Amino acid sequence: MKKNKPISIILLLFNIICTAQQVPGKEENIPYLVTFSKDSEKRWGDDDFSQTWFYVIPKDTKKPFYIRVYDPDVAGKIDELKADANSKTKFSVFGGKGCYTDPDATNKDPLGNYKSGTLLNSKVFGNQPEFDEKWFNFGPFNPTEGELINELNGYVFKIISDGLEGNDGNLYKYFLSSSSISNIPLEGANLFTYEYTFRVDEKPGSISHVYPFVDENVISVNINTFDLDDDSYMRLVSVAKKGDKINGSIDNEWAISNHTISNEEKKTSLDIQIIKFREKVNNNLVLTITNQYGKSLPFFSIPIGGVPKYKYKIGIK
Amino acid sequence: MKYFFKFTLSSFFLAQFIFAQKINYKHFTEADGLHNLYVYAIKQDKNSFLWIATAEGLLRFDGKSFLNFNTKNGLQENFVNTLFVDSLDRKWIGHYSGGITVFDNNSxxxxxxxxxxxxxxxxxxxNKNGEILVGTQSDGLWIINSDLSIKKITTSDSxxxxxxxxxxxxxxxxxxATNEGxxxxxxxxxxxxxTKKTIENTDYYQIISILKxxxxxxxxxxxxGIFGIDFKNSDTYRTYKLPHNLDLExxxxxxxxxxxxxNHIYISYENGNFSQNKLLAFSIEQNTSYNISKDKFSTFCKSMYVDKEDNLWIGTFGNGLLxxxxxxxxxxxxxFDYPQENVTAIAIKADVIYYAIGSELYKYDIKKELYTKLTYHISSKEAQTxxxxxxxxxxxxxxxxxxxxxxLYSSSLKKMKFKEFFCHLEDKPSCTINNFIKxxxxxxxxxxxxAYQVNLSSQNIKRIGIENGLPHNKVYTIKRxxxxxxxxxxxxxxxxxxxFGKLFKIHSPLENVAVNISTIYEDKNKDIWFGTxxxxxxxxxxxxxxKQFSKFDGMGSDFCYTISEDNNGFLWVGHKNGFSKINIETSEINFYENITEYSDAEVNLNAVCNDPENEVQNQIWYGTNHGLLKFDSENDRKNIIENSNVITGLKLxxxxxxxxxxxxxxxxxxxPQNINFKHSDNHFTFEFIGISLKSPENVKYKFFLEGFENDWSLESKQNYATYSNLPSGTYTFKVISKNKDGKWNKIPTTYSFQINKPFWKEWWFILLSFLLFLFIIFIxxxxxxxxxxxxxxxxxxxxxxxxxxxxERKIVENKLQESQRLLxxxxxxxNEFMWRLYHDLKxxxxxxxxxxxxALAAPxxxxxxxxxYGLIGLTTDKLDAILxxxxKIKILTDFEFSNDLIDFKVLFDNTISQIKLKHDLTNFSFKYLDQTKSENFYTDYSSLEMIFNNVIRNCVMYASANPIITVRIKSYSKFxxxxxxxxxxxxxxxALSKVFNMFYKASERSKGTGLGLYITKKYVEIIKxxxxxxxxxxxxxxxRIKIPSIPPLEIIK
Structure with missing residues (x-):
């Protein structure tokens, strides 16, 4: 599986350093993931009302694990409610054959057979206060119920959140845990996505980060943003970029920003920073990143190899 | 003071805790052969085999070992998600990726x-028609007919x-039951x-199970929670929530x-709780609570099954089978952790257990299920530990x-202030007190x-030692x-x-054996039992x-640490590795092994108590190295389920x-059964198992081979039987087994087979052999x-x-003699010839x-x-005739035989013509009579001519007047x-006898030489x-002349 080769390298690194599997990650300064229901308007910050995350469980893991969802219902103060809380979100966990390897599975848009694999569990959440600000467990899952991807050295599962009826935005978090009652990281496991839909930190001056990883074959990337709004701007930081400006989109539109990748930046994480300069609530953003061939690159909730820092060079004449 | 320990209960710190009651599970993991610890489903088939679905194959468990099946054995996938045993004992195996495998008819x-x-x-x-309905994760509902054809029922997966x-x-x-109601x-x-209809108000719920x-x-x-639903008809129903005393929160x-x-309902909860419940009319009441999470087995019970013998099987998610x-x-x-609590001493009083763990003292209130640690202080630091x-x-x-x-120390139960019992005595026992009674x-x-006798009133102490008749000064235990x-x-x-103030010595069967008596017990029949x-x-x-019982009789060990009796009359003997349960009446013994989850659990010496007078008289309490152990005779129900016997293997x-x-x-x-084996395949080993999942280690067998043996074998735990040198014939191997409670199978399990006769024992071969034998004899x-x-x-x-x-020699000799005679x-x-010659010539x-x-004398x-001259001429003729x-004699010596065809008439005529030349035959009358037949006659013509000539000439020469000479020739077959x-x-x-002699002249008138007939005879002899x-x-x-016909050789051929 040629396409997974770069990721496997990533994950080897990831396995060494990563012990926490929270999405969004602590380093990202992103409060929640967000999925709007089908009757919502896209300008509210969700282009397709669906979000998919993959998680890899190391092959030698024997213990069962849980995928925990924080505040899965669409009600309460955490969610973005438009009027009465009339929405439903369906969370579905998939494993088995095709879960990751089906071509539609890693597409940034929920098209075709994007719900590939074996449905392990699913639950629809609506206005259910009993789940408000609480963790809900999917699982336990046997690691072998996932799709074995030798290149990734583990079993791959995915969780899809689909906005169903209604027009509210569901804000939530994931945690991959070995316990059903608390968040205990699963050693060596990790999560990644190809389209990141999230709530931007609301405080003026705050900086949110997302960390795509570029492999050695990448020579340029397109950073695609949807619905950045005018209260934030974006910049790109890497070992070779001090803070290149990223062309941000306006409300309800996609913007593409092209950036060349230098040799130093290969096999490192990029730091896409969203800087909030004006207070505005409920700003949600969709981000994807593609290489020079238009192929999506994965975002990891924790930067591979650590947060990239610009390396200053002293020129000698 | 040297012998004084200031022992005060300085503080009586009463700390009460809920005691950790632990159900003793048998835990099966990889070490036992359960190679995957995720157990998705458990079912039992009609043969009592337990079938276990795991993420890495299907397992069959017979109480002792697991047999693993995977794709190599014919499964469609290794991952088995669900199991079902239908009314035909077919095993339906549902896989993770949609595969379905059926185990039927041993394949x-x-x-x-x-x-x-x-x-x-x-x-x-x-369903009631015997069809199998299949519910899938996301492919809807399917139905499988009896011919195993599968059809989809639902049309819309969504x-x-x-x-x-x-x-x-x-x-x-x-x-x-779906995840959408x-x-x-x-x-x-x-x-x-x-036609589909969602039951009202259930669409928000994930329905996980339905029971009828x-x-x-x-x-x-x-x-x-749990709901009930009543149908009045297919469209009218009522749902209601079942109230319960379960703490779902x-x-x-x-x-x-x-x-x-x-019809007990078992409920599995997310956090490892598991309970057995009773369904009442409109509510659920909890009977027994299990918590496999607290018992450190797993946090998740994925599957369960209660088998025929009421064993509860729990499949965990990630930690095997319980x-x-x-x-x-x-x-x-x-x-809750692995308890290192070595309970060395134990006593019961009014439903309260008092027990010691090392130097610490505890009490446990059975009714309240509370335990209390009794803290006390002894002035001597040595004694404290x-x-x-x-x-x-x-x-x-x-x-x-x-x-x-x-x-020894004592206190009132209320005050719990211990003091040294002998503190004021000078002659107190200074050695270890192993045991004491009141x-x-x-x-x-x-x-x-x-042994010491202490008068509690007078505080007098009396020692009884070997000087008083005690067999040994070291006394292990004492009993009243x-x-x-x-x-x-x-x-x-x-x-x-x-x-009565006297010591009596008992002569026991072990008197001369160097083993120690470890415990003494008096049963309800007032009989004394000694454990060794x-x-x-x-x-x-x-x-x-x-009576004497030992390992030979079925006890788990010969080393006995406790003896006690339950209220059913069974004697329980504690060993390091378990308990032997003895039926005193029938002498039947069952051994309870691995009674706790701790493989190293051991009952301590004489750490046993029960109180037949209190409410928990059915309980016997033991002190072990892992805390207290309670035996409850009410739960020790007799297993009346017959074992299922299966012949698992056959070895040649x-x-x-x-x-x-x-x-x-x-x-x-x-x-496979009813096989015809070759006569040389005559060494059989049958492997079998009597399945009793409750107590597989206590299963005993009897077997016999019908056709070879006449009676059952002695009962034993041996689960194989070997027969060697079986002659040809038809056999049926039969096996029965009994469970730990002595329930034998009524109907044996059989395996029939045949050993063919060798060809040399077949009738046709015997017949052929007999015929061959006869043939060989003949040959x-x-x-x-x-x-x-x-x-x-x-x-x-x-x-x-x-x-x-x-x-030849005689002939030669005869010839020689003849030659000599002839010579x-x-x-x-x-001589005669010479004389005759001399005479005739002279x-x-x-x-x-x-x-x-x-003439000379006178001219x-x-x-x-x-x-x-005429006379001289006559004389000369005579000489000429003689010569x-x-x-002719000379011719006889040089004779060569010629096979000539003879015409006798011509011969006769020629002979007469020759004689006419010298004799006047005018007066002679010749008659020739030819009586020959037509056959040709061969002989030497010249010889026959000589014979005719000589004989007829003699007839002429010695004729009388009117001479008539008749010649008759008559032929016979060969002459x-x-x-x-x-x-x-x-x-x-x-003269007749001499006429054929040489020079014999039979008549005065003879003018011949006397050689005629002699020569004639010679010629006759020459021609045989x-x-x-x-x-x-x-x-x-x-x-008369007789002459044979001698035809030439070519004519003979």
Whole structure:
């Protein structure tokens, strides 16, 4: 599986350093993931009302694990409610054959057979206060119920959140845990996505980060943003970029920003920073990143190899 | 003070805790052969095998070992998600990726679902028609007919996202538990078309299970509890929530609910809680609570099953399989973790257990299920750390404890202020007090230095040692019986008792054996039992030892640490590795092994108590190295379920038979039956198992091979039987087994087979062999006869040769004699011939000489001269005739035979013509009579001519007047007879025998040389003929000649 080769390298690194599997990650300064229901308007910050995350469980893991969802219902103060809380979100966990390897599975848009694999569990959440600000467990899952991807050295599962009826935005978090009652990281496991839909930190001056990883074959990337709004701007930081400006989109539109990748930046994480300069609530953003061939690159909730820092060079004449 | 320990209960810190009651599970993991620890489903088949679905294959468990099946054995996938055993005992195996495998008739069959179902199989359900309904994760509902063809019922997968369970309501109506509510679906049996209806107010719920218990249908939701539903008809129903005393909030979401054959409902919760519950009319009441999470097995019970013997099997998610065989033994400890609590001493008083863990003292209130640690202080630091050896509570609520090497202490139960019992005595026992009892006003101590009797009133101490008749000063245990006898067990199996102020020594069967008596017990029949270190137990009844039980009789060990009796009358003997349960009446023994989850659990010496007078009289409490152990006789129900016996294997000469060569298909779980084996395959080993999942280690077997044996074998735990050198014949191997409670199978399990006769025992071979034998006999006889004949022939040949040689020799000798005779005869003849020659030649010569002399003496006249010349001429003719005859003799010696064809008439005519030349035959009358036949006659013509000439000439020469000469020729088959007859002068009878001699002249008238007939006979002999002559004087002579025909060689050929 040629396409997974770069990721496997990533994950080897990831396995060494990563012990926490929270999405969004602590380093990202992103409060929640967000999925709007089908009757919502896209300008509210969700282009397709669906979000998919993959998680890899190391092959030698024997213990069962849980995928925990924080505040899965669409009600309460955490969610973005438009009027009465009339929405439903369906969370579905998939494993088995095709879960990751089906071509539609890693597409940034929920098209075709994007719900590939074996449905392990699913639950629809609506206005259910009993789940408000609480963790809900999917699982336990046997690691072998996932799709074995030798290149990734583990079993791959995915969780899809689909906005169903209604027009509210569901804000939530994931945690991959070995316990059903608390968040205990699963050693060596990790999560990644190809389209990141999230709530931007609301405080003026705050900086949110997302960390795509570029492999050695990448020579340029397109950073695609949807619905950045005018209260934030974006910049790109890497070992070779001090803070290149990223062309941000306006409300309800996609913007593409092209950036060349230098040799130093290969096999490192990029730091896409969203800087909030004006207070505005409920700003949600969709981000994807593609290489020079238009192929999506994965975002990891924790930067591979650590947060990239610009390396200053002293020129000698 | 040296001997004073200031012992004060400085503080009585009362800390009360809920005691950790631990159900004793058997835990099966990888080490036991359960190679994958995720157990998705458990089912039992009709043979009592337990089938276990795991993420890495299907396992079959027979109580002792796991047999793993995977794709190599015929499964469609290794991942088995669900299992079902239908009414035909077919095992339905549902896989993770949509595959379905059926185990039927000892082989796996894969259903063709590969392109039809891609999501996991969640549930199989057999409807009233025997069809199998299949609920899938995301491929809807399917139905499998009896021919294993599969059809999809539902048309829209989105309507049935996850089907978790199925239940049949009536003929055509089913309830489906889905993650989007409870769905009622009616299926047209003919078209498989369906109508669907979601039960109202359930669409928000994830329905995980539906149960039908008698006429009541209940279903469980993940988070919202358990509901009931009543149908009035297919469209009218009522749902209601079942109130319960379950703490769902604490336990988390429900994973599944299931039921057993007794209609108990089992509920599995997310956090490892698991409970057995009773379904009342409109509520659920919890019976027993299990918490596998707290027991550190798993946090998640994925599956459960209650088997025929009421064993509860729990499949965990990630930590293997658990078995609970009823709560006969329960462990109690202060810790949920691996408890290192060595309970060395134990006593009971008013439903409160007092026990010691090392130097610490505890009490446990059985009713309140609370334990309290009793903290106390001893002034001596040494004593604080020493182990408490024994606890006793008397009728006055005084508690006594003995501490290792530190003496005896007592306190009231209320105050719990211990003081040293002998603190004021100078002659107190200074050694370890191993055991002690209270007998009314006396305290009896068993010490390393004899037994002590302490008068509690006077505080007097009396020591009883070997000087008083005690077998040994080291006393291990002491016991008072119902007859107030104080029993002592001393070192090296010494047994004695004290009664009426005297010590009596008992002669036990172990008197001369160097083993120790470890414990003494008086049963309800007032009989005394002695437990030993190494020789089991023995009973003392009516003044003698009448019973002895040991490992040989079925006990788990010969080393006995406790003896107790339950209220069912069974004796329980504690060993390091378990308990032996003895039926005193029948002497039947069962061994309870691995009664706790701790493989190293051991009961401590004499750490046992029960109180037959209190409410928990059915309980016996033991002190073990892992806390307290409670035996509950109420839960020790007799297992009346017969074992299922299965013949699992067949070995030929200890190896798996080559089934291919036997032209039978190898069966997966048991050997194929009714096989015809070769006569040389005569060494069989049958492997079998009697399945009793409750107590597999106590299964015993009896077997016999019908056709070879006449009776069952002795019962044993051996689960194989080997037979060697089986002769040809038809056999049936039969096996029965009994469970730990002695329930034997009524009907044996059989395996029939046949060993073919060797071909040399077949009738046709015997017949052929007999015929061959006869043939060989014949051949031998024939060749021997032939050989003898050949030898005879050779001998005969030799004999003939010899005879021939002898005859040849005789012939030669005869020839020689004949030659000699002939030589002599020739010599005689020659003499005679010479004399005759001399005489015949001399006479003419003399005549000629006389005539010459006359002529010389006087010249004769001419006429005389002519006369003389005439005489001389006659004389010369005579000489010439003589010489001519001589020449004929000469011819005889040089004769060469010629095979000429003879014409007798021509011969006769030629002969007459020749005679006419010299004789006047005018007067002669010749008659020629030819009586020959037409056959040709061959002989030498010249010889025959000579014979005719001589004989007829003689007839002419010696004829009478009117001479008639008759010649008659008559032929016979191989010869001719020639008769020549004349009427001449005849021959004297006396001369007849000499007429064939040389120079014999039978008549004066003879003018011949006397050689004629001699030469004639010679010629007759040359041509192999015979000649005879008959003559009568003056009448005539008849010559008869017989001559054979000798044809030439070419004519003979």
């Amino acid at each position: 796996f069959k894969i259903l063709n679902t590969q392109k039809l179902i891609t999501s996991r199989i969640n549930i199989f359900f057999q 309507e049935f996202p996850i089907i978790n369970d199925i239940q049949q309501i009536n003929e055509n109506q089913y309830l489906l 409870l769905i009622s679906i009616s299926i047209d049996n003919r078209t498989n078309r369906y 218990i008698k006429n009541q249908i209940v279903y469980a939701t993940e988070y919202d 604490l336990s988390g979401k429900i994973i599944f609910i299931d039921k057993d054959k007794n 078995q609970s065989s009823g709560n006969v033994f329960l462990s109690y400890s202060n810790s 020493e182990e408490i050896k024994h606890i006793l509570i008397d009728e006055n609520d005084i508690i006594y404890i003995s501490i290792e090497n530190k003496g 007998d009314e006003n006396f305290l009896w101590l068993a010490t390393d230095n004899g 019986d119902s007859k107030n006898r104080i029993w002592f067990a001393t070192h090296s199996s010494g047994i004695s008792y004290f009664e 270190y190494g020789r089991g137990i023995m009973r003392y009844k009516n003044g003698e030892f009448d 000469f200890f190896n798996e038979p080559e089934w291919n060569k036997l032209k039978v298909r190898k069966q997966i779980t048991s050997p 031998v006889y024939y060749f021997r006869t032939l050989n003898l004949r050949n030898k005879n022939a050779l001998l005969l040949n030799e004999k003939l040769k010899l005879e021939y040689e002898i005859s 002599q005869l020739s010599h005689d003849e020659l 006479s003419p010569l003399k005549s000629i000489r006389g005539l010459v002399n006359i 004769p006249k001419i006429e005389d001269s002519q006369k003389y 001519t005859d001589f020449s 001719v007879s020639i008769l020549i007859v004349d009427n001449g002068i005849g021959i004297e009878k006396i 003929g015979e000649i005879g002559i008959v003559s009568t004087k003056n009448k005539g002579t008849m010559v």
